[in-house]
Amino acid sequence: MGFLRAFWKGFSSRIKVKGDAPKASKVSFLADGLATSEVIKATLMAGADRYADNIRGADLTTYTVDTTNNLDDDFGAGQMNVYNSYRILAAGEQDSSQDGGSSPIGMLGWDYDPDFGGVSGSNSTATYSFTATSGADHLTATLAWNIDINSAISTATLHDLDLELYEVTGTPAKVSDSASTVHNTENLFFDLTPGNQYEMRVVQGTGSGNFVWDYGLAWQVVPEPSSLVLVIFGVLALLPFLWRRRSSWIIFNRRRHHHWTVHRPAPIPSTSPHHHTPFP
Ligand SMILES: [Ca+2]
């Protein structure tokens, strides 16, 4: 519930900082793109875990990219991680360079582009530049858009957008893409080379004519899953040591300033009603 409260706080604080009057605030909030279904969908999918070591329920250890839009046929985008998605939303909207955005983009973020596809002067390529950190990082990104239904509700058109990743440290070279012709999301799931420069590009699908449509894009660059597994195993390896040092109960308590401390609960008094006297 804490994550959900934080998630909502991110939304509501965004409403408050835009304008003074409540009505103007709401308009700004919607115009932002933050409340669009495309951005919310992209944020949830880009924040999902492709690997999950759960305390309860089944683990997710066999994620396999096997669809034309780079998802798993069985698990989709993986296991929802609301905290990841909140962090992506909180990192803020970052426009493509064609729409006046600054470069580079952050390691987490999202964009809503209301006009894309080449018609009416809109851009038909949208570029998002970034540099991988010196660590072993992994990019997860989702481009999402809705089907185009005309006002008479008589025709439905699925515009074809694709998502590509170029390495641009030297001569630009495409290193990954998501180019489905039948889905309304495209996804990147890619191990980055430390320190190299990259561009994510939203483009028209091959053979697609011009159109004008809107999309949401969300991304996160985080340590590779394999690195996270090593950290998890490292912590697990330490647990027996802590267990012996601190007697039979260990409670991890997160205090202010984000320090983790280890406590042993006070011994149960002999007068406690919960104390069990052994049978003779
Ligand atoms: Ca935008």
Ligand SMILES: [Ca+2]
């Ligand atoms: Ca645009």
Ligand SMILES: [Ca+2]
């Ligand atoms: Ca496509």
